[in-house]
Amino acid sequence: MTEPKTHRTRSGRTLTEEIDALSTEVAETDYDVEALKTRRRGRPSMGSGPADVVPVRIDPELRAAIEARAEADHTTTSEIIRAAIRRFLEVA
Numbered sequence: 091m092t093e094p095k096t097h098r099t100r101s102g103r104t105l106t107e108e109i110d111a112l113s114t115e116v117a118e119t120d121y122d123v124e125a126l127k128t129r130r131r132g133r134p135s136m137g138s139g140p141a142d143v144v145p146v147r148i149d150p151e152l153r154a155a156i157e158a159r160a161e162a163d164h165t166t167t168s169e170i171i172r173a174a175i176r177r178f179l180e181v182a
Contacts, residue, residue, distance in 0.1 A: 143172040
């Protein structure tokens with residue numbers, strides 16, 4: 091039987107045994123292939139369809155106010171802007 095290939099880290103540590111153990115563990119693990127195929131990737135939907143990016147020019151004072159509110163609310167500037175537009179347009 092041939093010797094297993096030796097792999098080394100940048101620091102020179104030999105990984106042969108770790109790789110063998112990991113490959114055995116992976117080979118013995120049962121994966122639900124159908125569940126892996128149906129798993130969604132990427133960002134979650136925000137509504138009834140894909141979201142659009144809408145570039146908007148904002149003056150520095152308004153930007154600072156949005157960022158301050160986002161920090162105070164522990165959220166993102168995008169969420170603050172979306173909430174403000176929803177309130178203004180009276181849309182859910």
